[in-house]
Amino acid sequence: MPSQRHPPDGLAEKLAHELHVHQIELESQNEELRRTKSDLSAARDRYQDLFDFAPVGYFTLDRDGVIQECNLTGAILLGEHRTALKGCSLSRFVAPADGDRWHLFTRQVLGADGPHRIELALLRAGSQDAWHGQIDCQQMALPGQEPTLWVTLTDVTARVLADFDQRVAALDADARELERHRVALALHEDLGQRLSALKMELVSLAPCEKSEVYRERLGGLLTSLDDAVSTVRRITQDLRPPMLNDLGLAAAIEWLVHDTARRVDLSFTLSLDAVAPDMGEQTRLALYRFVQQAVALLVFDAGSIELHIGTHCAPGRFVLVLRSRWQCKAKPGTTPLEPEAARILEHRARAMGGRLVIDLPRDPLVWIHLELVMPLAKPQDTDAEHGDTR
Numbered sequence: 001m002p003s004q005r006h007p008p009d010g011l012a013e014k015l016a017h018e019l020h021v022h023q024i025e026l027e028s029q030n031e032e033l034r035r036t037k038s039d040l041s042a043a044r045d046r047y048q049d050l051f052d053f054a055p056v057g058y059f060t061l062d063r064d065g066v067i068q069e070c071n072l073t074g075a076i077l078l079g080e081h082r083t084a085l086k087g088c089s090l091s092r093f094v095a096p097a098d099g100d101r102w103h104l105f106t107r108q109v110l111g112a113d114g115p116h117r118i119e120l121a122l123l124r125a126g127s128q129d130a131w132h133g134q135i136d137c138q139q140m141a142l143p144g145q146e147p148t149l150w151v152t153l154t155d156v157t158a159r160v161l162a163d164f165d166q167r168v169a170a171l172d173a174d175a176r177e178l179e180r181h182r183v184a185l186a187l188h189e190d191l192g193q194r195l196s197a198l199k200m201e202l203v204s205l206a207p208c209e210k211s212e213v214y215r216e217r218l219g220g221l222l223t224s225l226d227d228a229v230s231t232v233r234r235i236t237q238d239l240r241p242p243m244l245n246d247l248g249l250a251a252a253i254e255w256l257v258h259d260t261a262r263r264v265d266l267s268f269t270l271s272l273d274a275v276a277p278d279m280g281e282q283t284r285l286a287l288y289r290f291v292q293q294a295v296a297l298l299v300f301d302a303g304s305i306e307l308h309i310g311t312h313c314a315p316g317r318f319v320l321v322l323r324s325r326w327q328c329k330a331k332p333g334t335t336p337l338e339p340e341a342a343r344i345l346e347h348r349a350r351a352m353g354g355r356l357v358i359d360l361p362r363d364p365l366v367w368i369h370l371e372l373v374m375p376l377a378k379p380q381d382t383d384a385e386h387g388d389t390r
Contacts, residue, residue: 057153079124271310
C-alpha cells in the first residue's frame with residue numbers, strides 16, 4: 001500500500017491563515033455591499049417620495065401624447081387614479097376650446113429641441129369645471145428607444161384669475177377715468193359757461209333804483225356766482241386737470257399743492273425737475289393720481305402742517321419724494337398714517353411698476369418720508385400701460 005504524502009506543518013498553517021484573511025475580506029466586502037444596497041434603497045425611496053409628492057405633476061408621454069408614467073400630484077391634478085391614467089391620452093383632460101392648441105403644441109415639441117411652455121384650460125375626471133394649468137414640455141430621445149415627452153403640470157388657476165381681475169380692474173379704472181373726463185368737460189362747457197353767462201347778465205342790469213338794498217342784493221348774487229364758478233373750476237380740476245396733458249406732470253402737481261394749501265393752513269416747498277419725464281399718458285395720469293391721494297392722506301388724515309414734494313428724472317427711472325411734518329393728533333408712540341393707507345399707496349406704486357419706501361416716525365418733530373422709484377419704459381411702451389388711475 002503506497003504511503004500518503006502530507007504537506008509540511010508550516011505550509012498548512014500558512015494556507016489556513018491566508019484562507020482566514022480572505023474570509024475576513026469577503027465578509028467586509030459583503031457588509032459593504034449590504035450597506036451600499038441599503039443606502040441605494042433609502043435613496044430610491046427618498047427620490048420616489050420626491051417624485052410622487054412634488055408640488056407639480058410629472059408625466060412621461062409617448063409621441064401620441066399617451067401617458068406612460070405620472071406621479072401622485074399629477075394624478076390628483078387630473079382627478080384620476082394613477083393606474084387608470086397609464087395608457088390614457090392627456091388630450092382627454094384638455095378643455096375642448098384648447099384641444100387644437102394642445103395638438104399643435106405637441107407637434108412643435110416633437111419638431112424642435114429645448115423646453116416649451118403652454119397654458120391650457122383643463123378638466124378633471126368626472127367634472128366640467130375648467131381649471132388652468134401650465135405645461136412645460138421637452139422631448140427626450142434615448143438611444144434605441146422611441147422619443148418621449150417629459151411634462152410638468154402646474155396649477156396656475158389662481159394666477160390666471162388674478163391676472164384677469166387685474167385686467168378687469170385696469171379696464172374699470174380706464175372707464176372711470178373717461179367718466180371723470182366726461183363729467184369735467186360737462187361741468188366746464190355747460191355749467192361753468194351758464195354761470196358765467198348769468199353773471200354777465202346780472203352785471204349788465206343797470207340798477208333802476210339807487211336803493212342800497214338793491215345794490216347789496218346784487219352784490220351778494222355776484223359774490224355767490226363767483227364762488228359757484230370757483231367751485232365748478234376746482235371740481236373740474238380735481239376730476240381731470242387739463243394742464244396734466246397741456247403743461248405736464250410738474251405743472252399739475254404744482255397746481256394741486258397750491259390749491260390744497262389755499263384750502264387748509266399748509267406751508268409747502270416744491271422741488272420739481274424741469275426736465276419732463278419720458279412717459280406715456282397713462283403713466284403720467286397714474287403718477288398724478290398717486291400724488292393726489294398721497295397729499296390727501298398726508299394733509300387731511302395725518303394732519304400735516306408742512307409739506308415738501310420733489311421729483312427727479314434720471315436715465316431710465318423717475319423718483320418722487322414726499323416729506324411731511326405732522327401735528328401730534330394720534331396717541332403718543334403711534335404713527336400718523338394708518339397702516340391701511342400705507343398699503344394703499346404701496347399697491348398703487350406696484351400697479352405702476354414702481355417701488356415705494358415709507359418711513360413713518362413716531363415723533364411729530366420728525367418728517368414722514370415717502371419715496372417712489374419707478375422705472376421708465378420707452379414712450380411706445382408706456383402708452384399701452386394700464387396703471388391704477390383711480
